[in-house]
Amino acid sequence: xxKIGAEILIECxxxxxxxxxxxxxxxxxxxxxxxxxxxxxxxxxxxSHEQGAAHAADGWARVTGKTGVVIAxxxxxxxxxxxxxxxxxMDSVPMVAITGNxxxxxxxxxxxxxxxxxxxxxxxxxxxxxxxxASELAGVVREAFRIANSGRRGPVLIDILKNVQSxxxxxxxxxxxxxxxxxxxxxxxxxxxKALGAALRPVIMVGGGAIAADASKEVVALAEKLDAxxxxxxxxxxxxxxxxxxxxxMIGMHGTATAAKLxxxxxxxxxxxxxxxxxxxxNRDKFAQGKTVIHIDIDEAEIDKNVxxxxxxxxxxxxxxVTLVPMLKAVRRPFAEEAKALRAQEKANADAPELGHRVxxxxxxxxxxDVIVATDVGQHQMWTAQYFPIEKPRTLxxxxxxxxxxxxxxxxxxxxxxxxxxxxxVTGDGCFNMNLNELSTAVTEELPITILLMNNRALGMVRxxxxxxxxxxxxxxxxxxxxxxxxxxxxxxxxxxxxxxxEDIVPALTTAFATKxxxxxxCRISNDENVLPMIRPGAxxxxxxxxxxxx
Amino acid sequence: MNQYTISAxxxxxxxxxxxxxxxxxxxxxxxxxxxxxKTENDALSxxxxxxxxxxxxxxxxxxxxxxxxxxxxIQQVAPDAVCRELLLAKVRTDAATxxxxxxxxxxxxxxxxxxxPEATILELTGKSSKLDGFVTMLMPYGVMxxxxxxxxxxxxxxxxxxxxxxxxxxI
Numbered sequence: 001x002x003k004i005g006a007e008i009l010i011e012c013x014x015x016x017x018x019x020x021x022x023x024x025x026x027x028x029x030x031x032x033x034x035x036x037x038x039x040x041x042x043x044x045x046x047x048s049h050e051q052g053a054a055h056a057a058d059g060w061a062r063v064t065g066k067t068g069v070v071i072a073x074x075x076x077x078x079x080x081x082x083x084x085x086x087x088x089x090m091d092s093v094p095m096v097a098i099t100g101n102x103x104x105x106x107x108x109x110x111x112x113x114x115x116x117x118x119x120x121x122x123x124x125x126x127x128x129x130x131x132x133x134a135s136e137l138a139g140v141v142r143e144a145f146r147i148a149n150s151g152r153r154g155p156v157l158i159d160i161l162k163n164v165q166s167x168x169x170x171x172x173x174x175x176x177x178x179x180x181x182x183x184x185x186x187x188x189x190x191x192x193x194k195a196l197g198a199a200l201r202p203v204i205m206v207g208g209g210a211i212a213a214d215a216s217k218e219v220v221a222l223a224e225k226l227d228a229x230x231x232x233x234x235x236x237x238x239x240x241x242x243x244x245x246x247x248x249x250m251i252g253m254h255g256t257a258t259a260a261k262l263x264x265x266x267x268x269x270x271x272x273x274x275x276x277x278x279x280x281x282x283n284r285d286k287f288a289q290g291k292t293v294i295h296i297d298i299d300e301a302e303i304d305k306n307v308x309x310x311x312x313x314x315x316x317x318x319x320x321x322v323t324l325v326p327m328l329k330a331v332r333r334p335f336a337e338e339a340k341a342l343r344a345q346e347k348a349n350a351d352a353p354e355l356g357h358r359v360x361x362x363x364x365x366x367x368x369x370d371v372i373v374a375t376d377v378g379q380h381q382m383w384t385a386q387y388f389p390i391e392k393p394r395t396l397x398x399x400x401x402x403x404x405x406x407x408x409x410x411x412x413x414x415x416x417x418x419x420x421x422x423x424x425x426v427t428g429d430g431c432f433n434m435n436l437n438e439l440s441t442a443v444t445e446e447l448p449i450t451i452l453l454m455n456n457r458a459l460g461m462v463r464x465x466x467x468x469x470x471x472x473x474x475x476x477x478x479x480x481x482x483x484x485x486x487x488x489x490x491x492x493x494x495x496x497x498x499x500x501x502x503e504d505i506v507p508a509l510t511t512a513f514a515t516k517x518x519x520x521x522x523c524r525i526s527n528d529e530n531v532l533p534m535i536r537p538g539a540x541x542x543x544x545x546x547x548x549x550x551x
Numbered sequence: 552m553n554q555y556t557i558s559a560x561x562x563x564x565x566x567x568x569x570x571x572x573x574x575x576x577x578x579x580x581x582x583x584x585x586x587x588x589k590t591e592n593d594a595l596s597x598x599x600x601x602x603x604x605x606x607x608x609x610x611x612x613x614x615x616x617x618x619x620x621x622x623x624x625i626q627q628v629a630p631d632a633v634c635r636e637l638l639l640a641k642v643r644t645d646a647a648t649x650x651x652x653x654x655x656x657x658x659x660x661x662x663x664x665x666x667x668p669e670a671t672i673l674e675l676t677g678k679s680s681k682l683d684g685f686v687t688m689l690m691p692y693g694v695m696x697x698x699x700x701x702x703x704x705x706x707x708x709x710x711x712x713x714x715x716x717x718x719x720x721x722i
Contacts, residue, residue: 118566122573127620130566147620151722182722300718301614304607314721 026073054084055410090401209273
């Protein structure tokens with residue numbers, strides 16, 4: 001049947017099971033928005049800014065595993081998506097971004113709101129398209145969804161010329177082709193299985209790939225069979241239950257001292273969908289020196305990129321573990337007992353010196369069941385990773401790779417919209433100010449979001465580095481804003497609460513969690529707190545700093 | 552620093568060269584030459600890339616390229632593969648030097664493709680090292696302009712690049 005491009009797009013989105021899109025209308029997507037309006041079956045969430053829409057699509061995708069969709073107009077609409085697309089790219093989040101562009105007769109003439117978003121997004125998308133003929137559109141949209149949500153997931157951008165949106169073409173409905181990752185043959189895992197049989201002190205390191213592959217069950221099976229302690233990257237949090245006795249916490253720059261020590265002592269590291277980034281391996285040459293490295297990853301280019309693998313395994317983490325686990329012999333090992341004791345000791349000695357830490361500890365206790373946590377980037381993000389146990393996969397939205405300040409609120413909106421569940425956004429006053437315009441979106445959509453604003457009147461993480469490496473010269477990191485966040489929240493139609501002292505914590509959190517619409521909790525914390533433990537960039541694990549010594 | 556030659560079959564559509572070039576720029580790969588041509592299959596182009604680097608860079612570049620949706624097959628060219636490059640050189644010529652230049656051309660089996668009173672255009676096909684040698688010999692006479700296509704390569708025997716397994720087929 002004949003349809004215009006905009007209608008074909010909507011039909012193809014429906015084919016893919018898209019129920020909700022995030023976006024912002026404009027001149028070159030008028031036809032798309034008209035088709036959305038006429039169709040009426042896809043819910044559209046309008047944000048305050050296209051960046052917020054992109055982060056919302058990202059949050060949607062992270063909690064559901066389905067592809068998030070965002071729509072923006074040409075020019076500034078499209079460029080406003082860029083940070084959101086790059087965030088999704090770095091964290092391998094499936095997303096389809098749809099932009100309009102000027103019509104063919106205006107293309108390449110520096111027309112109003114014309115920008116080469118295809119060129120701009122080349123290095124931050126898994127693939128991208130510019131559609132110049134309506135007859136190509138259905139094929140492109142179907143392929144885009146397949147690419148975004150298969151292999152190593154990632155964002156795909158489709159730039160559609162305005163005239164294509166009103167151009168007629170033939171449309172035939174098609175069911176989406178399910179893409180299943182290939183099973184991993186035993187042959188590919190023989191070396192790894194043998195090495196694991198011989199290993200005395202294996203440590204399992206889970207990354208975001210384990211969550212993307214929905215491999216939590218298999219990771220637990222592997223850990224229990226091997227009796228191996230499990231450490232997690234920031235992106236892997238939730239892949240292995242935080243409450244599991246074999247869980248040793250986060251690894252890396254701000255990981256636990258136990259995780260660091262175990263990695264140093266280990267003779268075999270099993271990396272599951274992790275890429276040994278500079279924030280994890282820190283010193284990539286020394287990180288795994290003298291150890292056997294088993295690296296299972298779906299991205300061939302990740303293998304041997306940062307840390308050389310002794311036994312590289314190409315494939316989906318779940319598929320690989322489904323084959324691998326039965327090949328292994330169940331063992332009990334003293335190393336695991338030592339690890340548990342070490343972790344128990346670290347936990348017992350852990351203090352929560354900062355009000356913000358105690359807010360997070362209480363929030364974890366009081367939070368509604370199945371809560372989802374979103375964060376921004378910086379000290380509060382690391383505190384969340386350290387103090388808020390993430391039990392299940394797809395319950396943490398955090399910008400790990402790109403480290404996007406201002407990511408959290410958009411992501412929280414997407415996560416709440418996708419699941420209807422309560423979302424806690426942990427943010428800082430620096431990050432929150434970047435995209436606080438989206439509070440209005442959360443209010444409009446009546447989303448159950450509790451914002452824990454760790455208000456230290458500082459850009460805490462940058463300030464911490466200035467303390468450590470720049471002789472306490474706090475260049476531009478002490479914030480002098482006079483914002484009253486309670487009034488701000490109220491003026492946007494949200495509830496505003498304050499936590500100033502320990503006695504405020506439980507009442508404020510109880511109120512916030514009982515409220516099914518946005519609540520902003522202004523947590524007035526000290527501006528001089530640090531994130532510890534810390535391993536300096538490029539340093540080795542033995543140099544971990546666990547106590548701060550003022551000079 | 553080593554030199555490696557890589558062949559790739561890529562989609563024959565606009566933007567593919569940009570993708571490959573953008574990938575090299577972003578990842579900081581240093582390439583010596585890149586040539587693109589049509590193939591026996593209208594849907595595919597063939598790229599031949601000469602890369603300067605080490606084994607790590609070679610491995611990364613091939614794997615990163617393989618991830619591009621438009622890169623269908625990729626392989627490192629075997630050491631015994633047939634590698635050829637075409638050169639066109641415009642050499643300053645006068646009555647006194649013409650015969651010497653023609654003599655050099657004969658030694659290298661270069662063709663004279665244009666002659667004018669003050670210049671001669673020579674064409675030579677061969678391995679890059681042969682072309683380098685030819686240019687060295689012409690230099691003293693004055694090379695006014697030089698154009699080289701970059702290397703193009705094809706493996707010996709019956710095995711073909713299209714028989715390679717693509718990364719995307721493995722996952």
